[in-house]
Amino acid sequence: MAVLPQGDNHWRAGAHTDFDCLTMVFQQANQGGLQVAAGKDARQQPLWCNVVPQADIITCNIGDMLMRWSDDQLKSTLHRVRMPYPQENQHSRYSLAFFCQANKDVVIQGPLGTYPPITAADYLKLRMNANFAVNTAG
Numbered sequence: 001m002a003v004l005p006q007g008d009n010h011w012r013a014g015a016h017t018d019f020d021c022l023t024m025v026f027q028q029a030n031q032g033g034l035q036v037a038a039g040k041d042a043r044q045q046p047l048w049c050n051v052v053p054q055a056d057i058i059t060c061n062i063g064d065m066l067m068r069w070s071d072d073q074l075k076s077t078l079h080r081v082r083m084p085y086p087q088e089n090q091h092s093r094y095s096l097a098f099f100c101q102a103n104k105d106v107v108i109q110g111p112l113g114t115y116p117p118i119t120a121a122d123y124l125k126l127r128m129n130a131n132f133a134v135n136t137a138g
Contacts, residue, residue, distance in 0.1 A: 004102075012083060012093060015046070017076035019127040020101040025028040025061065028051035030091045036061065037078040046078060065101060065123060071110030 012033055027034065028107035032053050051059050061077035084090055102108060104121035118126070 007039055008019060012081040015078055015080040017078055018061055019065060020063040020099045021066040022100040023058040023061040024098040026096040028094050029055050033081045033084060033093055035080050035082060065108060069108050069110055070111040071114040073126050
């Protein structure tokens with residue numbers, strides 16, 4: 001078995017929010033590492049909490065699309081996956097994520113109109129294009 005890096009500076013997945021409506025995460029017992037912080041606004045001073053993996057529990061993360069659709073009443077779930085500590089299972093971590101999003105022609109606009117209306121398809125294109133934008137800053 002390969003020796004895995006330890007500690008709080010090594011990540012299986014760095015801190016992020018999902019840009020869809022809802023993510024359902026199915027985990028296996030004894031394969032921990034998933035941590036959540038209180039909402040997208042927590043990026044400045046996140047308080048990380050471990051999500052205890054259980055085979056019969058589904059973890060639901062709110063995504064950015066639903067946050068926008070709710071006029072920020074529902075906050076995106078900031079989450080990450082840390083590497084295991086020495087006393088924990090050192091094998092591969094298996095989880096299954098199901099990403100839910102609105103049908104492509106649905107208009108995403110909250111009841112308060114905080115954000116301009118946008119179709120789900122255009123919103124997803126906007127978010128994906130941001131991931132692949134050329135960085136000219138440097």
